[in-house]
Structure formats: structure tokens, C-alpha cells
Amino acid sequence: MANLQNERTKKLIYLGFRDLLTKESFSKITINEIADEAMIHRSTFYTHFNDKYDLLNQYLNSQRTDSNFKMDDFFDHPFTTVATINNQELLPLLSLQSNDTDFRTGFFQFIIDTVMADQSDKTDLDRFFFIGRIKAINLWIEKTHQPYNPFVDYHYLDQVFKTGKK
Numbered sequence: 001m002a003n004l005q006n007e008r009t010k011k012l013i014y015l016g017f018r019d020l021l022t023k024e025s026f027s028k029i030t031i032n033e034i035a036d037e038a039m040i041h042r043s044t045f046y047t048h049f050n051d052k053y054d055l056l057n058q059y060l061n062s063q064r065t066d067s068n069f070k071m072d073d074f075f076d077h078p079f080t081t082v083a084t085i086n087n088q089e090l091l092p093l094l095s096l097q098s099n100d101t102d103f104r105t106g107f108f109q110f111i112i113d114t115v116m117a118d119q120s121d122k123t124d125l126d127r128f129f130f131i132g133r134i135k136a137i138n139l140w141i142e143k144t145h146q147p148y149n150p151f152v153d154y155h156y157l158d159q160v161f162k163t164g165k166k
Contacts, residue, residue, distance in 0.1 A: 010048055012038040014059050021093045026056065026103035056106040057113060063090050064114065071118050078134055078161060079154035082111075094151035108135065133161055 016037030020029050031052060035042045049055040067085045074081040083091055097103040111134060115127050122130075137160055141148050150157055160166060 006048070009038075009040065009044065010058075012040065013045065013048060013055065014062065017055055017059060018089070018093065021097060025100040026052070026097050026106065027100050053106045053109070056103070057110050060085075060090075060107065060110040061114070071120055074114070075122070075130060077158040078111075078130075079150055079157040083151060083154040091151065095149070098149050098151045104138070108138065137161060 013034065016039075017029075017034055020033055020037055029052060031042060031045055034052065034055070035045050038045075045055075049058065064085050069081065069085055083094070094107075097107075112131055115131055118127065137157055138150065140146060141150070148157060
């Protein structure tokens with residue numbers, strides 16, 4: 001019974017968190033707001049999550065788990081694969097939050113965790129090179145003020161990922 005109650009509470013937190021992400025940037029969202037939106041006590045939040053970054057990571061992971069996500073597709077075209085994770089629910093949130101540095105940091109950590117947890121025959125070196133290429137593209141966009149949004153221009157960025165050319 002306690003397990004079912006924990007799942008229900010997490011779902012309420014996810015729903016409240018998702019609603020908040022449609023209204024304000026991730027960096028401005030507080031734990032108190034998340035707890036209020038989920039109709040729980042602040043201490044209940046900390047029973048399930050370490051902080052809002054942990055919540056973001058677990059929420060994204062739940063969306064990935066509920067989708068048709070395939071690691072092979074992810075390694076072949078990562079930006080498109082991410083964009084299609086639970087497309088109807090997640091993609092609008094990713095687009096809204098794409099300019100928030102804290103959100104991008106949390107999202108990149110989700111990417112790292114997903115790649116490192118992969119159980120395929122990829123070597124650690126393959127995984128780190130993959131992560132490096134994703135990070136390099138994001139840094140290129142950010143530092144050179146490229147007009148690309150990883151959550152909107154995913155087809156183009158997959159071409160950059162494959163070829164290393166603009």
C-alpha cells in the first residue's frame with residue numbers, strides 16, 4: 001500500500017511541476033511552489049527528491065520510460081530522439097524552457113545519466129565521445145550565439161552531430 005501511495009504522490013508532484021514549467025522558468029521555480037502546486041507539504045517533497053534538479057531528472061526519466069525511446073536511435077540522432085520523447089507533453093515544455101540556463105544544465109545531466117546507464121555494447125569511450133559531441137554542439141550554440149534551439153531545430157542539429165559541419 002505504501003508503494004502505491006508513494007507512486008501517487010510522485011505523480012502529483014510531476015503534474016504540479018509540469019504545470020509550473022508551463023508558467024515560469026525552471027530557475028525561478030521554488031520547492032515551496034512545487035509543493036503548493038502538488039498539494040503536499042514541503043517535507044513530503046524531500047521524501048521523494050533531493051532538490052528540484054533531482055525532480056527534473058526523475059521527471060524526464062519517467063517521460064523517457066513512458067515513450068518509445070530506443071538507445072540505438074538516440075546514439076544515431078540524439079536531438080530528434082529527445083524531441084520525440086513523449087512529444088505531445090514534453091516538447092512544448094522543452095521549447096519553453098530552452099533559454100533557461102539552469103534547465104539546460106539539468107537537462108544535460110539527464111542526457112549524461114541516460115547515456116551512462118545504457119547497457120548496450122558501447123564502450124565508456126564511445127559514451128563519453130557521444131556526450132562530448134552533444135555538449136560541444138550546445139556550447140557552440142550558446143557561446144557563438146547561433147540561432148538554433150536544440151528543442152526546435154533538432155533535425156538540423158542531428159546533421160551537425162553526424163557531420164561536424166554547419
